[in-house]
Amino acid sequence: MSGPNRRVALKVVGATLGAGAFAYAAQPVAQWGAGLSLEETLRRHYKELTPDELAQILRRLEAETKEKYGVDVRIDDIPAQEGVSFGYALNLSICIGCRKCAEACHQENNHDRRTNNSYIRVIEMEQGSFELERGTVDYDHAVPAPGKFYMPVQCHQCDDAPCVKVCPVEATWKEKDGIVVVDYDWCIGCRYCEAACPYHARRFNWREPEIPADEINPDQAYLSNRIRPQGVVEKCTFCLHRTRRGLLPACLEACPTGARVFGNLLDPSSDIRWVLENKRVYVLKEELGTRPRFFYFFDE
Amino acid sequence: MTTTTSSSPSISYLRFLGRVVVLAFSGTWRFYAWMTVLTAIALVGLNAWGHQLLNGMRVTDLSDHVSWGLYIANFTFGVGLAAGAVMMVIPAYLYDDHDMHDVVIIGELLAISAIVVCLGFIVVDMGRPDRMWHIIPGIGRFHWPVSMLTWDVLVLNGYLLINLHIAGYLMYQRYLGRPPRKRWYLPFVFLSIFWAISIHTVTAFLYQGLGGRPFWNSALLAPRFLATAFISGPAFVIVLLEVVRWSGKLTFGDGPINTLSRIMRVTVLLNLFMLGSELFTALYTGGAHGSAVRYLFFGSHGKHALVPYIWTAVALNVTSAVLLYLPRSRTSKRWLLAACGCAFLGVYLEKGMGLIVPGFVPSTLHETIEYTPTVTEWKVTAGIWALGLLVLTVAIKVGLAVWTGRVREREDGAARSADGAALGAEEEPLRDQHHGT
Numbered sequence: 001m002s003g004p005n006r007r008v009a010l011k012v013v014g015a016t017l018g019a020g021a022f023a024y025a026a027q028p029v030a031q032w033g034a035g036l037s038l039e040e041t042l043r044r045h046y047k048e049l050t051p052d053e054l055a056q057i058l059r060r061l062e063a064e065t066k067e068k069y070g071v072d073v074r075i076d077d078i079p080a081q082e083g084v085s086f087g088y089a090l091n092l093s094i095c096i097g098c099r100k101c102a103e104a105c106h107q108e109n110n111h112d113r114r115t116n117n118s119y120i121r122v123i124e125m126e127q128g129s130f131e132l133e134r135g136t137v138d139y140d141h142a143v144p145a146p147g148k149f150y151m152p153v154q155c156h157q158c159d160d161a162p163c164v165k166v167c168p169v170e171a172t173w174k175e176k177d178g179i180v181v182v183d184y185d186w187c188i189g190c191r192y193c194e195a196a197c198p199y200h201a202r203r204f205n206w207r208e209p210e211i212p213a214d215e216i217n218p219d220q221a222y223l224s225n226r227i228r229p230q231g232v233v234e235k236c237t238f239c240l241h242r243t244r245r246g247l248l249p250a251c252l253e254a255c256p257t258g259a260r261v262f263g264n265l266l267d268p269s270s271d272i273r274w275v276l277e278n279k280r281v282y283v284l285k286e287e288l289g290t291r292p293r294f295f296y297f298f299d300e
Numbered sequence: 301m302t303t304t305t306s307s308s309p310s311i312s313y314l315r316f317l318g319r320v321v322v323l324a325f326s327g328t329w330r331f332y333a334w335m336t337v338l339t340a341i342a343l344v345g346l347n348a349w350g351h352q353l354l355n356g357m358r359v360t361d362l363s364d365h366v367s368w369g370l371y372i373a374n375f376t377f378g379v380g381l382a383a384g385a386v387m388m389v390i391p392a393y394l395y396d397d398h399d400m401h402d403v404v405i406i407g408e409l410l411a412i413s414a415i416v417v418c419l420g421f422i423v424v425d426m427g428r429p430d431r432m433w434h435i436i437p438g439i440g441r442f443h444w445p446v447s448m449l450t451w452d453v454l455v456l457n458g459y460l461l462i463n464l465h466i467a468g469y470l471m472y473q474r475y476l477g478r479p480p481r482k483r484w485y486l487p488f489v490f491l492s493i494f495w496a497i498s499i500h501t502v503t504a505f506l507y508q509g510l511g512g513r514p515f516w517n518s519a520l521l522a523p524r525f526l527a528t529a530f531i532s533g534p535a536f537v538i539v540l541l542e543v544v545r546w547s548g549k550l551t552f553g554d555g556p557i558n559t560l561s562r563i564m565r566v567t568v569l570l571n572l573f574m575l576g577s578e579l580f581t582a583l584y585t586g587g588a589h590g591s592a593v594r595y596l597f598f599g600s601h602g603k604h605a606l607v608p609y610i611w612t613a614v615a616l617n618v619t620s621a622v623l624l625y626l627p628r629s630r631t632s633k634r635w636l637l638a639a640c641g642c643a644f645l646g647v648y649l650e651k652g653m654g655l656i657v658p659g660f661v662p663s664t665l666h667e668t669i670e671y672t673p674t675v676t677e678w679k680v681t682a683g684i685w686a687l688g689l690l691v692l693t694v695a696i697k698v699g700l701a702v703w704t705g706r707v708r709e710r711e712d713g714a715a716r717s718a719d720g721a722a723l724g725a726e727e728e729p730l731r732d733q734h735h736g737t
Contacts, residue, residue: 014332014336021339021340021343024343024347025343025344025346025347027347027350028347028349028353028354029346029350030350031354032353032354035354036430041430041431045434121665123665132588132666133588133591133662135665135666137667162510162511162512166447166449166510167443167447168435168442168447168453169431169434169435169440169443170443186431187428187431188427188428188429188431188432188434189428190425190426190449191425191427192449194364195367195507195510195659195660196510196512198511198664199665200364200365200664200665200667203364204357204364204367204427206357206358206360206362207355207356207357207358208356231357231426232427232428288511288512
């Protein structure tokens with residue numbers, strides 16, 4: 001009866017080799033699992049947290065930033081102000097395409113340095129056409145170039161936002177002041193919002209962001225410019241950590257031509273209201289019905 | 301019904317499960333070799349996925365421009381495969397096709413395996429699979445009914461459960477030697493027909509509903525998805541039936557295969573027609589709405605990454621149509637199998653890379669950024685398909701043993717006194733049959 005015995009022996013050898021192969025193959029998954037914190041994995045959605053829980057999370061995030069990046073930062077939860085609804089307009093007649101806005105965004109919002117990420121893309125368009133297909137973002141010459149005009153594009157903070165609609169876990173939503181935000185600690189990283197956005201406004205963290213300690217902006221908010229974790233989606237928040245405190249967005253402050261106008265749509269005396277009421281205004285891809293809060297306008 | 305056992309139903313069911321597990325791990329050397337190869341590929345995939353988790357999805361070639369790629373392409377194709385299996389259920393139950401009825405269990409097992417593949421591709425595409433629980437209804441924050449993705453979660457998992465119930469119930473009754481009670485499975489069978497259509501419709505709506513992506517934003521997408529599902533599903537089943545026949549585990553006539561190839565003769569043409577209609581709209585109208593189609597078929601801005609995929613797909617789809625209409629394919633198994641192979645691959649390329657990636661090229665701001673899957677992505681993809689084939693192999697092996705009555709409760713009862721011998725007794729005829737063919 002050597003047949004069955006040999007078969008049993010083969011099975012034992014096979015099972016041992018199989019278990020070994022499995023242990024080896026599963027090593028990276030196990031290592032990833034060991035790096036997760038139960039506290040972070042099991043926490044509730046931003047909107048379900050009590051003030052105490054939220055405060056605890058903010059302190060934990062500050063400590064984690066200190067540990068990872070070696071910097072003392074302050075992460076606040078800054079709620080929307082009552083009676084404020086933000087709008088943004090950009091004057092296409094005077095934008096020169098210098099990309100200072102994109103650069104300011106990069107620094108203000110603690111973007112990954114290696115990818116030179118920014119929430120703003122500036123398109124060089126051909127005079128006489130609004131056809132995006134004829135534009136380019138890769139221009140590399142002195143600006144403004146003859147025969148061109150420039151159209152910076154960032155999140156339009158749509159009132160009927162496709163990105164908010166498609167999110168399966170409500171990790172992104174519209175705040176009372178019109179800003180569309182992301183809970184980076186709730187996002188599952190499916191990137192459906194990225195597919196849904198018509199304005200290329202969303203970015204995914206393909207890796208852990210890398211920023212030198214001395215370049216980190218320490219004034220951070222939970223829903224905006226705190227350093228994002230790997231594997232989640234992020235976006236422009238109209239610099240809510242600034243604008244909800246009465247400051248202007250970083251991109252506006254950086255603009256050398258004054259092409260950008262930001263303000264409260266509910267305030268009849270605001271500049272943004274004046275622009276919308278007195279200038280010819282263009283809404284990018286208006287036909288999609290997303291109702292943006294970002295407008296382009298022209299001088300005479 | 302009388303049974304010889306005095307044990308309670310739950311004990312009997314546990315013993316059934318135990319025997320299923322034993323059966324899943326024993327077989328001929330061919331079975332072991334096949335399972336070893338699949339396990340090895342699955343482990344390579346698991347390892348690659350682990351690296352992706354650790355280092356981030358930068359190990360893929362995905363970008364903020366092309367944010368979905370090979371994984372979602374395979375997911376979409378897998379949903380079609382799962383839905384396509386219903387083309388066995390419809391003839392068997394709606395048209396009372398008795399030949400199909402004899403093999404319909406294979407379609408149900410295929411549906412289960414295909415859904416496992418789909419779920420696998422969703423998990424590996426997620427940036428944060430550790431937060432998966434956020435999408436569980438009632439526990440996380442389920443954005444239903446607004447997000448189409450939540451509908452997909454419901455219909456895919458629902459389809460999995462329905463098919464697990466049908467296949468599990470029918471097999472367990474066979475095992476007990478009892479005739480199945482209609483009210484315990486027929487309503488679910490009819491539900492599964494409706495449900496199969498829904499899984500692919502919902503998956504199409506996922507893309508179709510995005511106004512910012514003109515390539516997908518077409519009312520023809522869902523009909524095309526169904527047509528391609530009813531190509532790839534029957535094509536795979538025909539090949540599978542031939543493999544089962546070759547293994548000698550089940551004997552059946554040519555009826556089911558003839559029915560399935562008749563279905564394919566309709567769907568291959570339907571698909572080509574709809575593709576032509578889409579192409580006409582995009583190319584004749586002109587303008588920016590057609591730029592994704594122009595990129596896909598001819599390349600643009602000096603970039604051509606998808607051109608080989610789509611022309612290969614078109615060539616395979618046309619070839620499969622021609623082969624299916626040649627009289628030879630009705631008489632020669634080899635020709636029919638070649639047609640099925642072409643159809644399966646053609647749909648895989650067209651509906652995978654040829655449908656998902658051009659949705660992103662050009663991007664919404666009309667930048668042309670290309671995407672070519674990395675080795676890591678191919679490893680993970682191969683691993684998930686290997687896992688699916690593992691599930692399918694075990695399901696069919698166990699399923700047919702029960703289905704044909706080779707494994708029954710009564711034997712089990714008799715074996716309780718000498719369980720080792722009983723296992724051998726149940727295995728021997730299997731092996732004999734195998735060597736006989």
